[in-house]
Amino acid sequence: MRLTGVAEAATTGGEVMRWGTALDWAITLTIAISALILVCIVVARVVFRYHQTEGSALWLHLLGLGVLPLFVLVTGNFAVLEYATEVQFCGTCHLTMKPYIEDLHNPKSPSLAAAHFQNRFAPGAECYTCHANYGIHGTFAAKLTGLRHVYKYTTRSWHFPLKMPEPFENTLCLKCHNGAKRFMAQEIHLEGGKVSEELRSGKTECVSCHAPAHDVPKKAGSPGRAG
Amino acid sequence: MLGLSFNVLPGLRHGDWRSKFILLSQVLIGAASLLGVIAMITKQPLLLLGWAAVGQGLILLGVACFVIVALFSQRTLVSENFSAGEVIFNEGDPGRDVYVVKSGTVQVLMKGRDGAQELISTLGPGDHFGEMALLRNAPRNATIRTVTPVEVYRMSPNNFAALYTSLPALREHFQKVMESRLRELDTRRG
Numbered sequence: 210m211r212l213t214g215v216a217e218a219a220t221t222g223g224e225v226m227r228w229g230t231a232l233d234w235a236i237t238l239t240i241a242i243s244a245l246i247l248v249c250i251v252v253a254r255v256v257f258r259y260h261q262t263e264g265s266a267l268w269l270h271l272l273g274l275g276v277l278p279l280f281v282l283v284t285g286n287f288a289v290l291e292y293a294t295e296v297q298f299c300g301t302c303h304l305t306m307k308p309y310i311e312d313l314h315n316p317k318s319p320s321l322a323a324a325h326f327q328n329r330f331a332p333g334a335e336c337y338t339c340h341a342n343y344g345i346h347g348t349f350a351a352k353l354t355g356l357r358h359v360y361k362y363t364t365r366s367w368h369f370p371l372k373m374p375e376p377f378e379n380t381l382c383l384k385c386h387n388g389a390k391r392f393m394a395q396e397i398h399l400e401g402g403k404v405s406e407e408l409r410s411g412k413t414e415c416v417s418c419h420a421p422a423h424d425v426p427k428k429a430g431s432p433g434r435a436g
Numbered sequence: 437m438l439g440l441s442f443n444v445l446p447g448l449r450h451g452d453w454r455s456k457f458i459l460l461s462q463v464l465i466g467a468a469s470l471l472g473v474i475a476m477i478t479k480q481p482l483l484l485l486g487w488a489a490v491g492q493g494l495i496l497l498g499v500a501c502f503v504i505v506a507l508f509s510q511r512t513l514v515s516e517n518f519s520a521g522e523v524i525f526n527e528g529d530p531g532r533d534v535y536v537v538k539s540g541t542v543q544v545l546m547k548g549r550d551g552a553q554e555l556i557s558t559l560g561p562g563d564h565f566g567e568m569a570l571l572r573n574a575p576r577n578a579t580i581r582t583v584t585p586v587e588v589y590r591m592s593p594n595n596f597a598a599l600y601t602s603l604p605a606l607r608e609h610f611q612k613v614m615e616s617r618l619r620e621l622d623t624r625r626g
Contacts, residue, residue, distance in 0.1 A: 244469075270458060271506070288484075293481075
C-alpha cells in the first residue's frame with residue numbers, strides 16, 4: 210500500500226510545497242496590475258466623463274495608460290515565457306503530446322524522459338530543460354520552435370509520427386551530465402579524463418545506448434527521435 | 437521647453453481629438469488587460485500566446501496614444517521670450533497662434549493710408565493678441581512690436597479653439613474684445 214503511494218507520488222510531478230516562485234509572483238502581479246489598469250480606466254470614464262484631458266484626469270491616465278501598462282508588459286512577458294517552460298504547458302497540446310505526458314507519468318516506462326521526470330531532475334520543466342539548448346541562443350530558438358508548434362497544432366497541420374526536425378544533440382544531455390559524478394564514473398564516456406570526442410562531436414548519440422528517449426506508440430513518434 | 441504642466445490644460449470636451457485618443461488608448465489597453473487577466477487565470481496556452489503577441493501590441497499602441505496626448509497637452513501654452521524692439525508678427529502675415537502677455541509691453545501697429553505705421557494701442561501683462569486672425573480666419577491685421585523685454589505665452593489654434601468653445605465666459609470676453617477692436621478698426625479706416 211505504501212509502495213503504491215510512493216509510486217503515485219513519484220509520477221504525479223509533485224505537489225506544490227509552497228507558493229512564491231518567480232512564476233507565481235509574475236502571474237499574480239500581472240493579474241493585479243491588469244485589474245488596477247481596468248479600475249483606473251473605469252474610474253476615469255466615470256469621474257472625468259467630460260474632462261478626459263484635464264489636469265487630474267491626466268494624472269490618472271498617466272498611471273492607468275502610461276506607467277502600469279509598462280509594468281504589465283514586463284511581468285506578463287516573464288510569466289508567459291516562464292510558464293511556457295512547464296510540462297503542463299506542453300501537455301495542453303493534448304492531441305499530440307498526450308502519449309508523451311502519459312509516458313512521463315508511467316512508473317513502468319523505461320524511457321529517459323520518464324526517468325528524468327519521475328526523479329524530478331528539472332521539476333516541472335523537464336520538456337524545456339532537455340529540448341532547449343545552451344544560453345540565450347538556445348532559449349530564443351526554443352521559443353521560435355514553440356511558436357511553430359503552436360501554429361502547427363492550431364492549424365492542425367501536424368502529422369504522425371512526430372519527428373524532431375534535427376537529431377537530438379548530445380550537448381543537450383551534456384549541459385547537465387558533463388561533470389556529474391555518476392556520468393564521470395563511466396569510463397566509456399571519457400577520453401583522457403574528459404568527455405570523449407565521440408560524444409562531443411555527436412558521432413555517437415547518447416540515445417544510441419540510453420534509448421528510448423520517449424516510450425510512445427509508433428503512431429505518435431519514432432523512439433529516440435520523438436519530441 | 438514643453439510648456440508648463442498638466443494644470444494649464446484647457447477643459448477639453450469629448451469632441452476634441454485628444455479625448456478621442458485617450459478613449460482609443462483606454463479601449464486598447466483595457467482590452468489587453470482583460471485578455472491578460474483571463475489568460476493568466478485560465479493559463480490557456482492560446483490565450484497566453486495571444487496576449488503575448490496581440491495584447492502587448494495593443495498595450496504599446498495604447499501607451500503611444502497616451503504619450504502623444506501628453507506631449508501635445510504639455511504644449512498647450514508655450515512660453516516665448518522677446519527682446520525690446522523685436523517684431524512678434526507683421527501685419528499681413530499668415531498665422532493663427534494666440535498670445536497672452538506675461539510680462540513686458542508690446543505695441544500694436546497698423547499701416548495708415550500713407551503706408552506709415554501708426555500706434556493703435558499698447559498692451560501689457562494679462563493682455564492678449566492674435567485671436568482676430570484666428571476667429572476671422574484672416575491674415576494678421578496688425579504688427580506687434582515689443583517695447584521692453586517681453587515674455588508671452590503662445591497658444592496653438594486647436595487649444596485656443598477648445599478653450600473658446602468650452603468656456604462660455606471666455607468666449608463672451610473674446611467676442612466683446614473682437615467687437616471693440618473691429619469697431620476701432622472701422623473708425624480708423626473711416
